Amino acid sequence: MYKNALYRVAENRPIAREVFRMRLLGDTRWITAPGQFVNVRVDGCYLRRPISVCDWDGGGLTLLYRAVGKGTRLLSRALPGETLDLLTGLGNGYDPSAARGRRTVLIGGGVGVPPLYGLARRLALAGEPPAAALGFQTAADAFLAESFLTLGCEVLVATADGSLGERGFVTDPLSRLDYGYYFACGPEPMLAAVHALGREKGAEGQLSFERRMGCGFGACMSCSCETLAGPRRICVEGPVLRSGEVRF
Amino acid sequence: MYKNALYRVAENRPIAREVFRMRLLGDTRWITAPGQFVNVRVDGCYLRRPISVCDWDGGGLTLLYRAVGKGTRLLSRALPGETLDLLTGLGNGYDPSAARGRRTVLIGGGVGVPPLYGLARRLALAGEPPAAALGFQTAADAFLAESFLTLGCEVLVATADGSLGERGFVTDPLSRLDYGYYFACGPEPMLAAVHALGREKGAEGQLSFERRMGCGFGACMSCSCETLAGPRRICVEGPVLRSGEVRF
Amino acid sequence: MDTSVKLGELTLRNPVIPASGTFGFGHEMAKWYDLNRLGAVALKGTTREARFGNPTPRVAECEAGLLNAVGLQNPGVDAVVREELPRLRAVYSGPVIANVCGFSAEEYVEVARRFDEAGADILEINVSCPNVRHGGLAFGASPEAAAAITAAVKAAVKKPVYMKLSPNAADIAAVARACEEAGADGLTLINTLLGMRVDPRTGRPLVSTVTSGFSGPAIKPVALRMVFEVCGAVKIPVVGVGGIASADDLLEFLSAGASAVQIGAQNLVDPYACLRVVEELPKRMEEYGIRDLKSIIGRTGNGQ
Amino acid sequence: MDTSVKLGELTLRNPVIPASGTFGFGHEMAKWYDLNRLGAVALKGTTREARFGNPTPRVAECEAGLLNAVGLQNPGVDAVVREELPRLRAVYSGPVIANVCGFSAEEYVEVARRFDEAGADILEINVSCPNVRHGGLAFGASPEAAAAITAAVKAAVKKPVYMKLSPNAADIAAVARACEEAGADGLTLINTLLGMRVDPRTGRPLVSTVTSGFSGPAIKPVALRMVFEVCGAVKIPVVGVGGIASADDLLEFLSAGASAVQIGAQNLVDPYACLRVVEELPKRMEEYGIRDLKSIIGRTGNGQ
C-alpha cells in the first residue's frame, strides 16, 4: 500500500561531494522492503523526485542523494524542522529471501549504493552479512563504505581513478569474488556488466533500475521497461527486476 | 529611481479583519513621497503584488494590506525573519506642497487608507495636521483611525452599517466639512464621489488610483488610464492623479 | 448544495473525472481512495493490439507541467475488457469512460464496439494523440477526418460517443462542429499541446520522440479558451480538460461552458488531486453562493 | 568565451534581447541597468496613429505566466521617432529592433519606412498580435497574407525585415516558408498564445477583451517546439521567444536552431531578467564546455 504524508527533516547534510544524507521523521509503516523508494515533492518543481529508501526504522527514514539538478539541489537546501511531502511504500523492493543459503554480494555504483545499505543491514541482522562491492568515480564521491564494514560485510571498493580501493569498475574486484546471488543498483551500463558477469559465474540476482518517472505509483506508464516477461513499470513491478527477466 | 532589494520581515500581524500590518527592514532611500508603492514578489505567484507604502523611515517601511486573494493570503503567512523581494520607489506619490495654505482633508476608503497615513504624518510634522475622513464597511474592518488622532488630525469615520462613526459613505461626513484641498485613495466609485464633491466645494485635490498591473515600473502598459491630459500609466505617472485631469 | 451534472442522459454525482492516461485503468488508484467519490473514471487509451509505446525517457518536467510521449502503451482491448475492466468494476460502480484509440477507422470502430458491449458508459474517441505516428492526431487535425471517424463509430455502437479533440488542430471549433454534425454525442477537450524540451548542456531532446505532449497547470489558459470557443460553436456537451488542479479551476471551465471536467497531469504529482477537488467543490460553491452547479454552466457568455 | 551571435550581417554581443511590449521604448529601463549590456533592444509595437489600446483590466495572472491584452498602446510612429528613439539613443548605442504594427498593408509599409529612415537596425513586422481586431493576427494567420505583407514591406525599406509569427496560425512552418520566399531576412517567434481566464466566483472574464495573449515560462515548451519546427523549414535566421527566463532556457532555444532570443514576460516580474541571463550565460557556457555560442545553434538536429 502507498502512503502520502508529511515528514519532518531532522538532518540534511553532505557526506561526500554533492551527496547528502537526509533523515526524515514520520510514518514508515508503508515501507516494507529494502530497495523501495519514496517520491518527494520539491517546492518549485512540478514533478516529484524519486529517491531510494537507504534505511528506515519505526521513527523515520534516511535518504542519500546526489544534488545533480534543479530538484535535488533545492532538496539539499531543506533545513531541519522543515516538512516534506512524500509518497512512501513505492516499488517492489528487493526480496532478500531469494538469496538464502547462497553466498551473496551487494553491488552498488554511485547513488545506487544507498538502497543496498538497508538491505545489508537486514541481511546482517539475519546473521548473513553479505559482501559489498561499491564503485565510485573518485574518493571524494565515495560514501557508506565504512558503514557496510561496521555491519560485518566484506567490502570491495573500486574508483575510476584509483583514488580509493582498486582502480577500475566495480566489476573488476567483483570478477575475482565467488558468489551465488547478487543484489545490484547503479547506472545501467554497470547493471549490464554485472548481469553479464553473473551469467558467467552462474549467479542469479536482482537488479534495481532507474527510469524517468511521471507519477511513481503506476498511473501514467512513463517508466516502462521491456523485459523478457513483457513490459514492466519500473515504479510498480520494479525498480527491482530478476536477473532472469531483464533484457539489455 | 527604482530599487530592487530584499527586505526582512520584522512584523506581520492582523490589525483588523483580514487586514495585516507588515513591517519590513531594509533600504528605503528610493522611497521619496507618500503614496508611492512597492511591488512585492510572492513565492507561488507569477506577478508581483503592488502595495502602497503606509509609512517609512530610515530603517524600513510599513505596509497595511488586506488578504483578499491568493497573493495577499500567501503574504499574510510570511513569518518574521523571512526575506521578501521588493521593488521600491514606484509611482509618483502625493505632492504635499500643492496643498500648502489650504484647509486639507485626507479621504480614504478601506485599504485606500494606508498611504494617507504616511502623508498625514508628514503634514503633521510640518505643523499642518490635516483632517482625515475614513470609510470602512463595518467596525471590524476599521484600522488606523486612532493613529490619525494621535497625529493631531480631526478624524471623521463612516461605516456602511454604522457600527463605527457615522452610518453611510465617507462622503457623508465629508460633505459637511469645509476644505480647500484633498488627498484621496480608495475604490473607484468612492474616488468618483469624492471628485464630484470636491467640484461642488471648489476644492482641488489628488486622487490615487488602482489598476491591475503587469510590471509596476512602466514597461508593459498594462495599467493605463485615460485622463484629460492623455493616457497615463498608473504605475509611473500615477497612482496619484490631479483632480483637474481625471475622467470618470 | 447540488454538485451533480449531466452528460446527455447520464448524471454524474459531481463533474470530476480523472483524465485518460493519468489514472491507469482506475483500479490501482483505489489504493489511494474510494473511487466512488468521483463523477466518472476515464481509462487509459486502448488500441486493438497490445502496444509497448515509445522508448523511454517518455516524460520531461516543465514549468507547471510536463511533456509526455507514452505513446498509448496498453495491453490491447481484449486484455482490457477481460482483466482491467472487471478489476475496476470490483471497486467502482460509477460511470466508466473508455478511451478509444486507433490507427485506422476500422480499428476505432472495433475497439469502440468492444467497449460498447463490455459496458463502458461513454466511448471517448481519442483522435488527438500527438505521440503516435500515423494515428491519433492525424484523424483529429481536420474536420473531415474527425467527422468520418465519428460517423463510423456512431454507426457501430449504442453508447454515447465523445470525440476527444486536439489543441493542435488548425481550427478546433471547426473540428468540433464537424463532429457534432456527424452525430457525436459530446466532446472532450483538450488533449496535450505539442511541446518540446532539450537538455541545455547537450542540446539533445529530453524525450525520446523529440516533440511530445505538453500538459499540466501551464496549459490551463489555452484549454479554457478553446473550451469557451467550442462551447460557442456546438450544442452537445463538452468535457473540459487541461491544467485543472483545484475547484476554482473547475468553476472556470464550467463557467466557460463545460458540463464536466477531467483532471490529468495533476494526478501524477498528487494522487489525491481528484478527491481534493471533489472535497473542495462544495466549500467553494458555498463561498460563492452557487447552489446548483448546473446553473453556472456557460455563464461567462456565449462564445466568440 | 564568445557569446556573440549574428543576425544576418548584424553582430550582437550576446543573444539576449528584451521582447517587444515588455520593455517600453527601452530608455526607461536604463533606470535599472546599463542597456549596452544587451544584445539588442526591441521596442513596443508601434502603429501609424497613436492608440490607447484596450480597456483595463488588460492583464491577468496565470500559473507561470500572464494574459495580456494591452492592444498596442503607443503614441504613434511620429512620436516614437521624434521622442522615444532619441531618448533611447541617449543611453544605448546597440542595435534597435522596431516592432511594426498595422491594420493594413499600407500602414505596415509606412510605419516600417519611418523606422527604416530613423535608423532602426531591424524591422520586426508584428503580424501576430492577438489583441487587436482586424489587425495583426489576421495578417499572420495565413501564409498568403503574411507573404503579401513581407513583400510589400521589403519593397519599401533597406533594413533587414523580420516577420514576427503567431503560434495561433494553423501551420507556423508554412507561414514561415511563405515569409522566407517573399524575401524576409529573418523571423521572430512566437508571439503570445490565445488564452483566457475567468473569475471562478462570478464567471466573468478576467481580462476586458475576454480572450487575450498568454505568455511567460508556461509557454516555453510550445515556443521551443515551434522554433525547432520552423528552423527545420527555413534557412533565414530565427529569433526565439517564449517563456525564456534563464541562460539554460536560452541554450535550449539556440540548440533548437534560434540565432538569438527575446525575453518578454519575465522582464515584468524581474526588471533585471535580461541582465541576469547575460551574466549567467558565460558561466553556463563554461560549465557545459561551450566556447563559441554560434557553434551550438541548431545542434539538436534539423527539424522534422
Ligand SMILES: Cc1cc2nc3c(=O)[nH]c(=O)nc-3n(C[C@H](O)[C@H](O)[C@H](O)COP(=O)(O)OP(=O)(O)OC[C@H]3O[C@@H](n4cnc5c(N)ncnc54)[C@H](O)[C@@H]3O)c2cc1C
Ligand atoms: C527508483 C529510483 C530511485 C532513485 N534513488 C536515488 C537515490 O537513492 N539517490 C539519488 O541520489 N538518486 C536516486 N535516483 C535518481 C534521482 O531520482 C534523480 O537524481 C533526481 O530525480 C534528479 O532530479 P533533479 O531535479 O536534481 O535533476 P533534473 O535533471 O533537473 O531532473 C529533471 C527530471 O528528470 C528526472 N531525472 C533526472 N535524473 C533522473 C534519474 N537518474 N532517474 C530518474 N529520473 C531522473 C527528475 O526526476 C526530473 O523529473 C533514483 C531514481 C529512481 C527512478
Ligand SMILES: Cc1cc2nc3c(=O)[nH]c(=O)nc-3n(C[C@H](O)[C@H](O)[C@H](O)COP(=O)(O)OP(=O)(O)OC[C@H]3O[C@@H](n4cnc5c(N)ncnc54)[C@H](O)[C@@H]3O)c2cc1C
Ligand atoms: C498602486 C496600488 C497600491 C495598492 N495598495 C494597497 C494597499 O496598500 N493595501 C492593500 O491591501 N491593497 C493595496 N492594493 C491592492 C492590492 O494590490 C491587491 O489587493 C492585491 O494585488 C491582490 O492580490 P491577491 O493575489 O491577493 O488577489 P488576486 O485577486 O488573486 O490577484 C490576482 C491578480 O489581480 C491583481 N489584483 C487584484 N486586486 C487588485 C487591485 N485591487 N488592484 C490592483 N491589482 C489587483 C493582483 O495583483 C494579481 O495580479 C494596491 C493596488 C495598487 C495598484
Ligand SMILES: Cc1cc2nc3c(=O)[nH]c(=O)nc-3n(C[C@H](O)[C@H](O)[C@H](O)COP(=O)(O)O)c2cc1C
Ligand atoms: C502521461 C499522460 C498520458 C496520457 N495518455 C492519454 C491517453 O491515453 N488518451 C488520451 O486521450 N489522452 C491522454 N493524455 C491526455 C490527458 O488525458 C489530457 O487530455 C491532457 O493531459 C490535458 O489535461 P491535463 O493538463 O490535466 O494533464 C495523457 C496525458 C498524460 C500526462
Ligand SMILES: Cc1cc2nc3c(=O)[nH]c(=O)nc-3n(C[C@H](O)[C@H](O)[C@H](O)COP(=O)(O)O)c2cc1C
Ligand atoms: C505585456 C505584453 C505586451 C506585448 N506587446 C507586444 C507588442 O507590442 N508587439 C509584439 O510583437 N509582441 C508583444 N508582446 C509579445 C512578446 O513580445 C513575446 O512575443 C511574447 O510575450 C512571448 O514571450 P514571453 O513568453 O517571454 O513573454 C507582448 C507581450 C506582453 C506580455
Ligand code: FES
Ligand atoms: S512513473 Fe507513472 S507508471 Fe511509473
Ligand code: FES
Ligand atoms: S504595470 Fe506595467 S506599465 Fe504600469
